[in-house]
Amino acid sequence: MVFAKTDIGKVRELNQDFYYITQETDEPKIYILADGMGGYKGGEIASKLATESVVKYIKNNFRDILKEKEEILKLIKNAVEYANMVVYEKSKEMKDLEGMGTTLEVCLIYNNKAYIGHVGDSRIYRIRKEVIRKLTKDHSYVQQLVEDKKITREEAKTHPKKNMLTKALGCTPYVEPDLRARNFEKGDIFIMCSDGLTNMVEEPRIYELIKQDINTATDNLIKEANAAGGYDNITVIIIL
Numbered sequence: 001m002v003f004a005k006t007d008i009g010k011v012r013e014l015n016q017d018f019y020y021i022t023q024e025t026d027e028p029k030i031y032i033l034a035d036g037m038g039g040y041k042g043g044e045i046a047s048k049l050a051t052e053s054v055v056k057y058i059k060n061n062f063r064d065i066l067k068e069k070e071e072i073l074k075l076i077k078n079a080v081e082y083a084n085m086v087v088y089e090k091s092k093e094m095k096d097l098e099g100m101g102t103t104l105e106v107c108l109i110y111n112n113k114a115y116i117g118h119v120g121d122s123r124i125y126r127i128r129k130e131v132i133r134k135l136t137k138d139h140s141y142v143q144q145l146v147e148d149k150k151i152t153r154e155e156a157k158t159h160p161k162k163n164m165l166t167k168a169l170g171c172t173p174y175v176e177p178d179l180r181a182r183n184f185e186k187g188d189i190f191i192m193c194s195d196g197l198t199n200m201v202e203e204p205r206i207y208e209l210i211k212q213d214i215n216t217a218t219d220n221l222i223k224e225a226n227a228a229g230g231y232d233n234i235t236v237i238i239i240l
Helices: 042-063 069-091 139-145 151-157 203-212 216-228
Strands: 002-007 015-022 029-038 104-110 113-119 123-128 131-134 178-183 191-194 234-239
Touching: 002 015, 002 216, 015 042, 015 234, 029 042, 029 191, 029 234, 042 069, 069 178, 104 123, 113 234, 123 203, 131 178, 131 203, 139 151, 139 178, 151 234, 178 203, 191 203, 203 216, 216 234
Parallel strands: none
Antiparallel strands: 002 234, 015 029, 029 104, 104 113, 113 178, 123 131, 123 191, 191 234
16 A cells, blocks of 8 residues: 655745656556756756656566566666666756756565665655664765764754755766665555655654554645645655
């Protein structure tokens, strides 16, 4: 089962987030979330193009690979690299699209495993046995400062450069995604979200709203993010 919703928020003129959720009968299950950036319409085009390129690549090639962990992760890596090339080439075609890019979260579920590809600062969480855990690491300047122990995690939340990415898709000729595989056990809940949610709603509250009522959780999370200011587009995918 999956719940998904996107919202423009309270401030932005365009929704530059884009997502894809698999059809019930599809195999493998593919879920993608992209948060675009760059100029008027640029981010909107980048996020849609990246998402569609990854879906196309995986669907075209999945049947031809060995269904083993390393092969599936390699497929995701190749799909992300292909999407990066498509977005990068498009950005060179038109002056208005120059410098456009996007974050990208790919979650492919097959045989009780979740295979993840990650670029940028959108996030994937997993709730298991009453614990919420972040499965991705933000590719951001502020995350680097935290790792270098130059600022604390609390200071990171309000840092003026917290939206500065160290890696994004489509901005350079080549990008290397983070890759990982995690078991998808009975009772697990996976959450994919853009930073329009995580900048507005703390992790414990995300957990709380999902646990309160899974059927209305996407609506309630977006409402809460908007109530806190809604400074960005907000997208949430919840996979059971």
